[in-house]
Amino acid sequence: MLKQEVLIVEDEDIQRRQLARALHRDDRSIIEAGSGEEALKLIAAQRFDLVISDLKMPGISGLELVKRIKNACPHTSLLLITAHGTVDSAIEAMKIGVEDYLTKPFGSEELNLVVDRIFEKRDLLAENILLREQLESQFSFSNIISKNHEMKRIFRTITSIAPTDSTILIQGETGTGKELIAKAIHFNSPRSDKRFVAVDCGALPDTLLETELFGHEKGAFTSAVVRRIGKLEYADSGTLFLDEVSNMSAATQVKLLRALEERQIYRVGKNEPIRVDIRLIAATNADLRKLVSEGKFRDDLYYRLGVIPITIPPLRDRLEDVPLLARHFLKIYRDRTGKAVNDITHAAIRKLMTYLWPGNVRELENVIERAVATVAGNCIDADDLLGIGKADTPASSSTEFQSDVSLSEKLAGTEKDYLADLLKRFGGRTDLVAEKSGLSLRTLQRKLRTHRLKSDDFR
Known part of the structure; x- marks a missing residue:
């Protein structure tokens, strides 16, 4: 175990010992x-x-000493010992x-309490720095993998x-990695040491x-028993990520x-x-x-959000990325599980x-995670x-080529067949269908309504 390295600087021998x-x-x-001179050496x-x-010491004073240490060794913690008459100088040193500082006289218990508190703070800061480095590594641009020309442009x-600080609108199907892109932008921005706050607008009733988003004051409405800070305020100085922003009501827009x-x-209430x-x-x-054209989303908010629009192509349009992503997820879950796959x-x-x-x-990641967990050998x-x-393969749901339908119609039919197959397999259990498809339950329910599929019909 690494020892705590402590230097005591005191000109009176008895007190120092x-x-x-x-x-x-x-x-x-x-x-x-x-x-102070010996301490600097x-x-x-x-x-x-x-x-x-x-x-108070002859030669280099304690105040001058801590100033020099702060300049030379900014990561070294400092504790001053002062008499009653020099508290103002200690407060100046805090700035x-x-x-911290201790005022004479004090006992060994008080001294150790303050020193332990300083080391606890150092440990916490070290953990925070490590977590920050891990986050920055996890969401570095190098971790966004693709061979696709359009993805490289993105x-x-x-x-x-x-x-x-430009506002960004990321568009793409569910599971394409919109939040990953948002986090990569945040952790590579000047705001990276501040909060990244995500809100799923589709998961909450309006x-x-x-x-x-905006918070409320105590007593603003019947159930507001305490004041609550909204996510906009909580994300101050950082990045706010609003997912599924299209679900926002006109009033909230x-x-x-x-x-x-x-x-x-x-x-609310202030x-x-x-x-x-x-x-x-x-x-x-x-x-x-x-x-916007249908009057379901404000055009002025759309232009405010879409200063820089980014559209992520679906995985079916960049199948050349599948081997890269599969091996990337294999490494992640191999390391996480400790299995020799x-x-x-x-x-x-x-x-x-x-x-x-x-x-x-997201679905590809789920498939690889499941394979790593269940495979018996060292190769999938x-x-x-x-x-x-x-x-389960949408491409095989119809053997007859249909040239008289548009691409969107073809894809919609493929999606409907895929969801119908899953509903049939899982006996209409939408929770299992959502897990298998990589969709959120809310998104799945919306797609089922779009395709007029009722889970009860498959029970």
């Missing part, structure tokens, strides 16, 4: 210095986690980054717009969506447009505005332009390439790809 004895622990290494020679210094676009234009919001600074990324699987056979790849993937990348074969056999 008392401090060293009070702080002695098996997991600590204590070094002593009798002056030690700091130049080795790294210290914590420096504890008296404020330049000293973690990568170039998001690389150039990430450093800006009465709840307004308070979810008006409030969102006003918030974007004025850069301020009003909590008259005073609250300033917010956010970067907004919206996403939808609907054709917003069509909804090293490759996918050519037969398995061919099977993956003949499927049209109505659930897109075609028979290990459960759920995408010929009976």
Whole structure:
């Protein structure tokens, strides 16, 4: 175990030794210095986690010492010891980054309590930095994989717009990776050290969506027993991701447009505005332009959201990415499960390439995760790809080529057949159909209504 490296700086020998004895622990290494000058020499020679210094010393004072340490070793924590008459100087030192100060006289218990608190804070900051690095690595542009020409063009676009604050509208079918793109933009932007806040506008009824976005005051309505901060306010200085924005009611659209234009919001039940600074990324699987023409979505909000539009092609239009993505997901779930599954056979790849993937990348990920979990050997074969056999393959649902229908009609028919097959297989259980298809339950229910498929008919 790594020891806590502590330097005690005190010009009075007796007090310095008392401090060293009070702080002695098996997991600590204590070094002593009798002056500021001696301390600076030690700091130049080795790294210290914590420096504890008296404020009043001959030569280099404690205040001057901590200033020099902060400049030379910004990650070293600092604790000042002061007498009653020098508290103002200790407070001044806090302003330049000293973690805490102790006023004489104090006992060993109080000293250790403050030191333990400083190390707990250091550990927490180290964990946060590690998590941040993991997130930035997970959502780096290098993790967005594609050979497809259109996807490469999208990568170039998001690389150039990430450093800006421009509002972005990401459009694409369910499962194409809209949120992954949004997170990649955020974690490669100047706001990467701030919050990324996601709201699924399709998962909430409109009465709840307004308070979810804007918050409310205590007593604003019957069930408002406490004040609640809305997601727009919570995301201040960071990025707000609004998924399925097409599900927003006209009234909420008006409030969102006003918030974007004025850069301020009003909590429900509050008259005073609250300033917010956010970067907004919206996403939808609907054709917003069509909804605008039908009067179902405000044109002014559409133009406000779509400053930079990005349309992600479905996986069936970039089947050349399937082998890349399959092996990418294989590595993820192999590492996560610890199973020695090293490759996918050519037969398995061919099977993956003949499927049209109505659930897109999310469905492919589910299939590979399931294969890694269930495969007995160290290689995934075609028979290990459960759920995408010929009976499930939309391409094989009709053997007769139909040239008298449009592409959208053909795809709609294919999707309907696919969902009908799943409903039949799972006895009308929409939860299992949603899991198998990679669709959210809400999206599945919407598609079933569109295709006039009733789950009860398959029970």
